[in-house]
Amino acid sequence: LGNLQPENAGDKPADYWRAGEVRRYHMAPKAARLQAELTQSAASLGGLHRGPGIVLDLGAGGGLSSLTFQALAADSSAVGGPPFVIGLDASPAMLAAVSKEKDLAGIRIPSLPCAAVPGAREDDARLVDIAIGVQWQRQRYDRVLADLAQPLPFRSGIADGVLSVSAVQWLLDGRPEPSSVSAQATDQGEQAASSTSLLGPQTRLRRLFRCLRQASVPCARMALQFYPPKGDHDFGARAVVDASRAEGFDADVVLDFPHRGTAKKWVLVAQAPPALDVDSRNFEVSKSSLRRQGQPAWCALCWPVVAGCCALQARCTAGAGDSDDAAVRARLEQQHVEVALRLARCGRRLREARGELGAAGKSSEIRERLERELHPLQRALATALDDALQAMLPRQQLEDEVLEDSSAKKRRLLSNSASAEQPEAEPPAGPEEAAPTKTQLRSTIMERLQDVLAVIHRAPSEQWALPPPPLGSEAEDKLYF
Incomplete structure (x- = not known):
């Protein structure tokens, strides 16, 4: 399949992730480490819930992202331990590919920002062994065979957080044909670009976020790492963030570089609305609007995605506090x-x-x-x-x-009187302008x-x-x- 993205190689995840492809994926060099780094990036940017409760992992596959998050949450020393994670995936073969502790040996990733470890300073660069998550999976993990394009099988208000690594792009519909976009819309800037005429209805994305809002507790946080379509990154980022906002989430798309190279990764960070209190809801929307002013802060590293901001800007916007970690900011x-x-x-x-x-x-x-x-x-x-x-x-x-x-003056003062009486040599003339x-x-x-x-x-x-x-x-x- 060459460089074709998996979501473009089959109609549904289950059609692509069959037993042979699942084995090939898990045998790929450094696949587990890359997945763990993506999970750490998403959890860090999203500020996901780390204590007792329930976190949904969308497109969890063999559970590597789930156990990585549980290892990070356990390292945070939250009272009561890490949350119970429910992993959802549409591929039976993926759900059956359970990660084994011996396959995770030596994979260590940075701890989450400001983890509550006694005696630790904010600038301490600590690493977490993700194999710790295996023991927590035995106690606080379950798997559900579920298609994210269909209504989720959860009652209202059960999820304290939502995590997803490399899954949401399966629900993204392609850019509408140019003939379906009115000439008037192209002249309306940001407002038109967010309209259905340019992004399409995005029915599956809207259904997912509608279900997540219903399943989430008030103010629950989400962190969904996804891959925009190749050659049209801004459209993909804009479609995902607009679909989430349309269902009531306060959301932004954030760029990060979680690996050692220069590969760009995109994360939707979002928060569910507070309890249905009109005054508090209006306050949150007003605060969000003032922060974004209709358009994320521009960054050269993000372009051609203008629908998102870089992780450095996201942390500057959040201000100092638990979301601000010195080691992460330095990176x-x-x-x-x-x-x-x-x-x-x-x-x-x-x-x-x-x-x-x-x-x-x-x-x-x-x-x-x-x-x-x-x-x-x-x-x-x-x-x-x-x-x-x-x-x-x-x-x-x-x-x-x-x-x-x-x-030079100090050296002259320390020199002996005889050498001090000698005339000082002129320094050699340098070029007029040295690069x-x-x-x-x-x-x-x-x-x-x-x-x-x-x-x-x-x-x-x-x-x-x-x-x-x-x-x-x-x-x-x-x-x-």
Whole structure:
């Protein structure tokens, strides 16, 4: 099947996840670790319920995401232990593939933010052995054969939280044909992009979120990691978040990088409405509207998804507290630093190629190559970052020179009188403008990170803040900054 996404290879999950495909999946190298990292990312971003109660795991398969979450919840030392997890899946073969403790040996993932461990500090980087979850599965886990596209078999108000890893995309309907979209809708920006005419009815998604709202307790939290369709990520993210909001959830789509590489992962984080009290419900909706103002904060790392925000922005929005963990925040900031460094170096090469610093013989060739290899958005951001860093670097270099002068003065004071009487040699003349090294650029970016983030978190022009058309897989892959 090549690079075809599983949800596009069969009509239903049970049609794809038969015994042979289930064995192939579980035998894949690092499959268990990747699944555990996705679970940790979703649970961390969603702030899922960790104490006694019930958490639903949608598309649980062999239970790896369930036991990973239970290991993380147990590590949080919640009074009463981790919740009872009910795993749902439409594939009998997947449900039968129970994870064994020996297959999980050595898989350790970061603990959830601010886990309540005696004596632990917020900046402690601790790892959790997911094999711990196996013993909790024996006590607090059950499996249900259920199709997520159909009504869920639960009574009202039983779920304290909802987790899902790589399942919700099976319910996503494709983008409607262009002929079905009115010309008027395309000129209405965000409001039109959220309309049924552009996203389609999304009947199965709406039914799922309607069932989840009914099954959830007031203010229950959800974290659903999903894969948008290749080449049309913004449409997929927008369809999922709009379907959840239409059923009353306060929801956002958040970008994270849970693995060691640069692979983007998307998580719907949502909260069920409070108890049906009119005043409190209106207050929550008002607070949510003020936070989002109709559109998530823009981030270069998210593009072409403009319907979501990055995990760093999500944590900044949440503010300090249990949702803010120093180690997690440092990881998210480092991702932005690396992107800014790559773009800034491209911006400098573009400036050189335009003749400000570069050699005339190669300027045209370098400029043409960069403009061919970089997406227009990357070029715009690269130029903006280079301009911003040009303004920062002289100030940084001046501070470095002051430190160097201070050190030289101390050395002169400590020298003997004979050497002090000798005339001081003039320093060799340097070039009029020395290009900053990669190390210097990185140092400046890290020290002035808030200024750099102001560039990365602002669309260069209005066109980049609008929902893009389908880009195709190759064009979208090119935008993995």
